Amino acid sequence: MKDHSIKLGILKSLSQGGFHSGEELGEKFGISRAAISKHIKGIQAWGVDIFRVQGKGYQLAKPMQLLDQQIIQAQVENHVELIPIIDSTNQYLLDRAQDLDSGSVCLSEYQIKGRGRRGREWISPFGSNLYLSMYWRLDAGMAAAMGLSLVVGVAIVEALELLKFEDVKLKWPNDLYYQDRKLAGILVEMSGQAGAAANLVIGMGLNLMMTDKTQGITQPWASLSEVAGVQSIDRNQLATTMIQTLNKTLLDYELKGMQGFVERWNRLDNFIHRPVKLIMGEREITGISRGINEQGAVIVETESGLETFIGGEISLRPHH
Numbered sequence: 001m002k003d004h005s006i007k008l009g010i011l012k013s014l015s016q017g018g019f020h021s022g023e024e025l026g027e028k029f030g031i032s033r034a035a036i037s038k039h040i041k042g043i044q045a046w047g048v049d050i051f052r053v054q055g056k057g058y059q060l061a062k063p064m065q066l067l068d069q070q071i072i073q074a075q076v077e078n079h080v081e082l083i084p085i086i087d088s089t090n091q092y093l094l095d096r097a098q099d100l101d102s103g104s105v106c107l108s109e110y111q112i113k114g115r116g117r118r119g120r121e122w123i124s125p126f127g128s129n130l131y132l133s134m135y136w137r138l139d140a141g142m143a144a145a146m147g148l149s150l151v152v153g154v155a156i157v158e159a160l161e162l163l164k165f166e167d168v169k170l171k172w173p174n175d176l177y178y179q180d181r182k183l184a185g186i187l188v189e190m191s192g193q194a195g196a197a198a199n200l201v202i203g204m205g206l207n208l209m210m211t212d213k214t215q216g217i218t219q220p221w222a223s224l225s226e227v228a229g230v231q232s233i234d235r236n237q238l239a240t241t242m243i244q245t246l247n248k249t250l251l252d253y254e255l256k257g258m259q260g261f262v263e264r265w266n267r268l269d270n271f272i273h274r275p276v277k278l279i280m281g282e283r284e285i286t287g288i289s290r291g292i293n294e295q296g297a298v299i300v301e302t303e304s305g306l307e308t309f310i311g312g313e314i315s316l317r318p319h320h
Contacts, residue, residue: 001026004085006031007039014050015064021057046085046110049124051293062209064127067107071236077242078103078134087112089133090203092190097199101249102137105243130235132204132242136250142190142198146311147258147296149174149188150233152202154264155249156184159241166229169270172289172298172316176206177270180318181222183207202246208233259294266291276300277319278309285309286319 006029013020013028022033029036040050040058044303049061069082079101110126138145153170160168169177176184184206186234192198207223224233252260264274271289278285278300287302297310 002085006086009040010036011043011048011064012066014058014060015066017060017063019053019056019059024057024266027200037278043126048127051258065233065235067109067239068236069107072107072239076105076247078105078243078244078247080105080107082107084109085112086110088203089131090187090201093133093135093201094189094191094199097135097201100135102311103247106133106137107131107239107258127207128207130206130208130238130242132206132239133201134243134246136196136200136202138200138254140156140198140254141193142192144191144257145188145198145200147261148200148202149186149255149263150265150292150296151249151253151258152186152188152204152246154268155246156186156204156206156242157268158249158264159245160224160227162245163238164229164239165224165227168227168268170265170268171223171270172292173296173314178227180224180270181220183222183224183227204242208235208238222259248249257294258296262292262294271318275319277317279315279317280309289316 009029009126010025013025025036026033040052044050048064051060051061052058067082069080072082073080081104083092083106084158086106086108088111089108092106093104095101108131111131135266150173153174153176156176157168157170167178168183171182173176174186174188175182184204187203188200189203190200192196207221209225269289269291272291274289276287276289278298285300285302285307287300287307290299290301290306293308295310296306298306298314298316299306299310
């Protein structure tokens with residue numbers, strides 16, 4: 001794996017605020033000013049906005065709070081690993097599933113190969129979002145994992161509510177919405193044999209402070225910094241609360257299954273009682289969304305009455 005320690009060290013210095021000259025940074029890391037300049041370019045390629053003023057040095061365009069593994073680990077029982085630059089937090093845990101304790105967490109500041117649903121790329125500027133994956137061993141096996149992305153969605157919104165972020169909603173099956181725009185995506189990946197425990201990796205990408213200039217994102221998105229109720233975001237506290245809530249919710253799910261979650265989901269459903277269309281390959285179904293059932297299926301009131309749809313490549317959209 002590539003060594004990013006100098007870039008991360010420079011970022012840590014800059015995240016303390018103010019100007020830092022190339023000379024001062026060079027002395028600190030034992031390299032030339034030209035090498036510092038090269039590292040700064042590399043950091044900018046991660047999507048970090050740094051500007052330089054002649055005679056003063058470098059400064060971050062906006063404040064940045066870096067994640068701190070020790071702060072987070074001190075408050076949770078789960079094993080936490082922070083790998084600032086990673087290909088994908090989900091892939092990291094999937095590759096190590098055999099050796100991990102259930103509940104192990106991987107956090108990152110920047111994903112080189114972040115993935116969304118259906119193999120889409122997940123765009124991730126350094127330090128401006130929260131990338132968190134948790135490994136979970138589900139003893140009940142693969143079949144019991146059916147509604148899991150719904151359960152995880154509920155956990156994440158409830159964690160945000162604990163932190164006083166209000167009006168965040170869920171979109172079936174695995175997105176968080178704020179004012180009809182995407183705020184976060186959930187990706188549950190699993191491996192295991194029939195009849196054995198399922199190895200699950202639950203990944204989440206949550207937009208915190210994405211700028212409008214972020215390249216490569218086509219759909220309208222929202223950032224947590226816009227969400228009502230809270231002035232500033234403490235990323236370490238956010239990560240801690242997410243881990244604690246996710247852990248508690250998954251234990252809940254193991255005990256009660258989906259039935260404990262139908263009401264919790266429907267309370268947060270962004271599209272409940274609204275016209276929607278479901279896109280399944282070539283097929284389109286329109287109707288009024290009526291929440292979910294105990295299988296985690298979405299219920300749509302169509303011309304032929306209440307119909308349920310589950311799994312596969314189904315895309316739910318608002319229908320105007």
